[in-house]
Amino acid sequence: MSEIRIDPITGRHVIFAVERDLRPTDLWNLAKEVNPMSELDYVQKCPFCKGNESATPEEILKVPDSEDWKVRVFPNKFPAIKSMDDENMQSSKPHSIYEKYSGIGTHEVIVESPFHNTNYFTMNLEDFTIFIEAMVLRYKAIISNKDIEYVSFFKNHQKLAGASLFHPHSQLIGLNSVPDFVKYEVEGSKTFFDKTHSCPYCHILELELSKKERLIYENEHFAVICPFAPKYKYETWILPKKHLPYFETEDNIDELAKALYFCFKAMYIELGDFPFNMFLHALPKTMKSGEIYYHYHFEINPRLSGNAGFELGTGIYINSIYPEEAAKKLKEALEKEEK
Amino acid sequence: MSEIRIDPITGRHVIFAVERDLRPTDLWNLAKEVNPMSELDYVQKCPFCKGNESATPEEILKVPDSEDWKVRVFPNKFPAIKSMDDENMQSSKPHSIYEKYSGIGTHEVIVESPFHNTNYFTMNLEDFTIFIEAMVLRYKAIISNKDIEYVSFFKNHQKLAGASLFHPHSQLIGLNSVPDFVKYEVEGSKTFFDKTHSCPYCHILELELSKKERLIYENEHFAVICPFAPKYKYETWILPKKHLPYFETEDNIDELAKALYFCFKAMYIELGDFPFNMFLHALPKTMKSGEIYYHYHFEINPRLSGNAGFELGTGIYINSIYPEEAAKKLKEALEKEEK
Missing domain, CATH: 3.30.428.10 (HIT-like)
Structure with a gap:
């Protein structure tokens, strides 16, 4: 039996398989790729x-x-x-199944x-x-x-x-x-709001800031957490504590920079230099009704494994570290650094 | 202005940006990773x-x-x-936003x-x-x-x-x-069926086999095509010509193997050895109503680029080769080989 968690906003499923990290590899342990320019x-x-x-x-x-x-x-x-009209694109033919x-x-x-x-x-x-x-x-x-x-x-x-x-x-x-993934999150947030009368991100923040089980860092205006159902090992989210749907209305830029900075600091102490993606999700202009239930945030997606055939084919992610464990390690790394 | 295509089944958006392949890289041109065991x-x-x-x-x-x-x-x-009940997992607490x-x-x-x-x-x-x-x-x-x-x-x-x-x-x-991505495809196929009274894959096959613009290979029972809105450069789909929702009812295994074999042959001639994922999508057992509109198929997703922050954050894919061009190259590679 394996624990499968469901992301409360997107409904995405994540299988936890802690033993997966013990499996042998002759592809991922090779000496780091040589990039003579990196020094x-x-x-x-x-x-x-x-x-x-x-x-x-x-x-x-x-x-x-x-x-x-x-x-x-x-x-x-x-x-x-x-940005410009520099191509003569033919639009879809009427009644074609192929739209462009x-x-x-x-x-x-x-x-x-x-x-x-x-x-x-x-x-x-x-x-x-x-x-x-x-x-x-x-x-x-x-x-x-x-x-x-x-x-x-x-x-x-x-x-x-x-x-x-x-x-x-x-x-x-x-x-x-509007990109699909943002639309899905906004729609998922609406479903959550309809059930709970609360923005899911505000709800998550309240839980995580009180239980501190998956909290890595906080300052006056921001919190850094490992989400409950992370797609990736050591995935983290950076959220404003205040309910803000649009990123352009954020005023506390120094505090935001600090939250991101300390998040990367913690990851570096724990993991060294590693491949990752970071992106921002915020409410699209035309989805105004989402103002009450959507909450902008950053995601850091470490690429230490995965996005392989199973993930591409099923949309289910396999994670080998529980976020409680990942958050504990990252938090401890930061505390060590501060001493 | 850029051409954006929409996949007729999933509704996924793909931006075509042909010039992207001209951009410089100091990370992807390094000598192939050295794996001393590969010989x-x-x-x-x-x-x-x-x-x-x-x-x-x-x-x-x-x-x-x-x-x-x-x-x-x-x-x-x-x-x-x-496979076994070898863990004492606590299930979700009632009323928790975190389900497992x-x-x-x-x-x-x-x-x-x-x-x-x-x-x-x-x-x-x-x-x-x-x-x-x-x-x-x-x-x-x-x-x-x-x-x-x-x-x-x-x-x-x-x-x-x-x-x-x-x-x-x-x-x-x-x-x-049922995995999400399969569910979405089955649901997308239903929407297509409701509009056209046809299985989308049967419809696509009819078009591709007559126009042959994106057809790479066919035999009596199978067709290999580049889809209209491919997520990845040189993405290919392998479909049975007959409408079959379930893979386990497929009898023409020799022909299936041949279709896959010649697809990889074409790719090898054109691209050499390259990273890819392959997966199978078939109708889940409990989605019986999909029998009339879902059609099993294989996807080959070459991993020559992409799945970076933009794709992970938006769900929009950027493709630098039109599938008509990719199919032409793969088809020609196969014809060259046959001579």
């Missing part, structure tokens, strides 16, 4: 390194606005989605540091805060565009998390439609 | 190699049933889901070859057929268990596809519940 703070061929600014499109934002920038934002040279439409959007790159070999695990809090502030500025600018319905902020760290370039960077994609 | 047909430490049978649980099936086996099936030593339940199931490993360095790309058709026959035997045995609702057959090839071991193997997990 250097400047790489001539890297388009994101300080000094190579001409290799990227002109910047939209530079902080500070000088040669000695710490963060640079510019349009993605190879955008996932285009024109997506219009924006795709920006945030270079998080001038230095090639920096990352979230090794940055100091001051620099990390400057990056978060720059991200927030661009998020607000993009979401204020009347053609943009949703902004996806995300980070890919290492190849196993889908990163293309080593230099620390994250991305903002503005879309003119 | 050998026998590795002493590999639990799946011929001669090391004592390193695995006792086999359930061996074909042929002799020391010179070509395929071996045994229970997974580190199962994702357990006991999963009971089976988890079997199919060692697809006695040789360490074999794979789908290099196996001959005869050996590949023996493997498929063994898989079908075990699938039928597991699905006939009254406690099993669904059997997930899946394959992980290479680390980027989540494989733990190099030696060629696939897995069968029997579950006592």
Whole structure:
């Protein structure tokens, strides 16, 4: 018999199989991939390194606005989605089962540091805060565009998390439609609200802040927890304590940066440098009725295993560490550091 | 403007961004991961190699049933889901927002070859057929268990596809519940059926077999296509031409093996050895009303990119090759081979 947990918002199933971590592997224990550039703070061929600014499109934002920038934002040279009407796309034929439409959007790159070999695990809090502030500025600018319905902020760290370039960077994609996964979460939150008259995230926060069983870190405005039914080993969520559906209304940016910073600090102490994705989920502009039951948050999805054929085929995740155990380890790591 | 396609069954959105493949990378072009064991047909430490049978649980099936086996099936030593009541799990507390339940199931490993360095790309058709026959035997045995609702057959090839071991193997997990992704597909098929009075897969087959724009291979009983809105570059689906909801009623196993074999052959000629997942989707036992609108099929999901933060956060996939182009290349690869 195995314990299967259900995420209270999405209904997603997670099987816990603690012994899975004991299984042998001849693929995941190989010496770390050799990247000869990972030791250097400047790489001539890297388009994101300080000094190579001409290799990227002109910047939209530079902080500070000088040669000695710490963060640079510019349009993605190879955008996932285009901003202009530069293709003559044929729309779906009437009565076709195959539907297509024109997506219009924006795709920006945030270079998080001038230095090639920096990352979230090794940055100091001051620099990390400057990056978060720059991200927030661009998020607000993009979401204020009347053609943009949703902004996806995300980070890919290492190849196993889908990163293309080593230099620390994250991305903002503005879309003119609501992404499915966000829609499902908002709908799941409505179902929860209809039953309990409470925002599920507020409800979760109340529980986690009182029981502290899955709480890793908190400050005045934010909490960092391992969720009850995590898809990934050491998955964490960062939530504002106050009920806020939209990210652009968040004022406590310093506290947000601190919460994220200490979360990565804890993970680094416990796990070392490892592949992960981070993303933001917030209420889409046109889903206004969700204002009472949706709550913006960040997710960190470590990519230490999984997303294999079983997960892709079934939507069920297999997790080899209970979140209570993961949270305990991460919390202890942070307490050790503080001493 | 970017072309966004919608999968006719799941409604999933895929953005096409052909230029994305031109973007620079310093992570994906590194020399292939060095696996010193990948050249050998026998590795002493590999639990799946011929001669090391004592390193695995006792086999359930061996074909042929002799020391010179070509395929071996045994229970997974580190199962994702357990078959017995060997834990004292506390069930959810009443009124808790956190639900959990006991999963009971089976988890079997199919060692697809006695040789360490074999794979789908290099196996001959005869050996590949023996493997498929063994898989079908075990699938039928597991699905006939009254406690099993669904059997997930899946394959992980290479680390980027989540494989733990190099030696060629696939897995069968029997579950006592219906996986979400299968449920969504069955529900999507019902919506399609309600509008068109046709099984979506039969409808797709009719279109693809007449237009041949995305058809890679066909034989009397099977078709191999690139779907209209593929999540992954070079994604392919293998479908029986006849409307069959359940996999266990399939009789044309030789033809199925041939379709899969030639699909992998085409991919190998075009792409070389690459990471992929393969899985089977079939109608769950308790969704009998789906018999008229659901159609079993295999999916091959190449893992040449993606499943990064944007995909995990939004559920939208970015594909850099149109399926018409991918199918053309794969079809031409096969035609070249046949000459």
